[in-house]
Amino acid sequence: MTNPAPVGAVEELPRDKVERFGRELDAVVKRYPPDRKAAAMLPALRIGQEIFGYCSPAVQKLAAERLGVSPARAEEVATFYVMFHTRPLGRHLVEICTNVSCCLTGGERIFEHLKAKLGVENGGTTPDGRITLREVECLGSCGTAPAMLLDEREMIERIDVRKVDEIVGGLK
């Protein structure tokens, strides 16, 4: 690296996790032609985010290094997509769809309810670091609206206020 980074040099990342990152990335890189490794930038950042918690500058640099592209390229990607987080989130990410089909079936009401209940604004994290709440665009579940995404892993459909209270209440 030429410039000293303000935060997050690759060396600061825990060794064992960096090794795990390398193993998981190697498995994915195989999907692309040998001279097109850079194509694995999205999977690389996703793996990095899963292992290190968020896409810190160090994670971006690590991904760039392994794929043979500039750190600027990794940063460009990390900041473009809404599923990459360049800052730490709460332990859980609760995302409520407020696009049209969801609002026609109560999505906005649910989102407002959660904001009030958790005392956070859109994108905010509860003071205990338990939950980050975010409003998202159409999740492709409009026929089973309203929909939410939990921790970017689990799509939960046909939600209502009671159901989200239960879900949110059960998050540690």
Next chain:
Amino acid sequence: MSETLILTARWGKPNSAALETYRQDGGYQALDKALGMDPAAIVEEVKKSNLRGRGGAGFATGLKWTFLPKDVRPRYLTINADESEPGTFKDRYIIEHDPHQLIEGIAITCWALDIHLCYVYIRGEFPRQARILEEAIEEARAAGVIGKRLLGKKDFDLDVHVHRGAGAYICGEESALLESLEGKKGYPRLKPPFPAVVGLWGKPTIINNVETIANVPWIVANGGEAFAALGSGKTGGTRLFGVSGHVNRPGVYEKPAAYNLKRLIMEDCGGIPGGRKVKAVIPGGSSSPVLRGDEIDISLEVDAVKAAGSMSGSGGVIVFDDSTCMVRALARIAKFYAEESCGQCTPCREGTSWMEGIVEKIEHGHGTAADVDKLEQLAGNIGGNTICALGDAAAMPVQSFVKKFRDEFLRHTVERRCPFGETGWGLDQTSRPALVGAVRY
């Protein structure tokens, strides 16, 4: 009427996603047939079938395939499973319930077009669907269906991989999709050249929607003419219509391509909750111009919807009952496009956020009649002046909502508030059991 179900026949059956189930149902026999055919003859059948792209633009699939330059190799196939157009939720069910039908479609397409590598670009918010598809691909590979030799006998290798997106509507646009697949941010490319000529890694690339390609095995098995006969005019086959919003039975319905929109809503979907009236319908995803409740007695065939002043787009039908505030609905749609504009072109970047701001202002009772005119004017200036079609997609809802519901916009400015208040999203905002799967017609 006949009961031909091309895409949903196996939905909901036990283990419908398993290779075994698919095979028992005659799966991969079309591939076997295709391998005995001249590749050019397969392209001919697809042309004859009147298969048109199900991703939104409705472009003739067979014709698109002929745009590949003759002598350039490698060529690639990419399947668009980004499914991010608000109101659209069909491709995910193909993947969930019947991934092998898609894989067979991919294999036949690749054989027909001499392609040896295919990526399925699936939106990041579909982790479960991505896993199902990866497992199905793995199963097909292990069984020798794809891999070194197609069906274990043809000396033709094919690899298929899943590439997950990470949250960006614009990556559904085909050239942004390619950028994203190359590991970059999703900035659409200037066209021409079109992807069929200069695509992934600069090589000729065919991009088709999931539903489009899932039809290919049936076309090969039954012939292009039989497929064309299921539809009408220049649109062949059946289509998956996803109906959402204020209907009693939301869900995905497989219907002939020229099915009647009103019948779909009032009969198949059981009409409107509480017996209320239809105020408006968006017939093909949020980008398609809105229709008034009295304009929905039309065929959903691509050119028929165009003649009615809208687009059948992605088949995502959104229904609004007469208790909904159309200004509020447009405000949400305008916000979506402002959020999702990639920002490369000034008219789109600035126009979408101006439009959002003005609709919001009107909705909150701070707008004037001049703002309503301004909105139309702004929308008129975006269309046609941009790198990709997102600019038009953002302008069309604004133009159509204002044109068809001008009174309601003006009422907001006269009363200086939203006349619907708390109930702008409708009197009844209850989620109803969805019907997902085969519906007989």
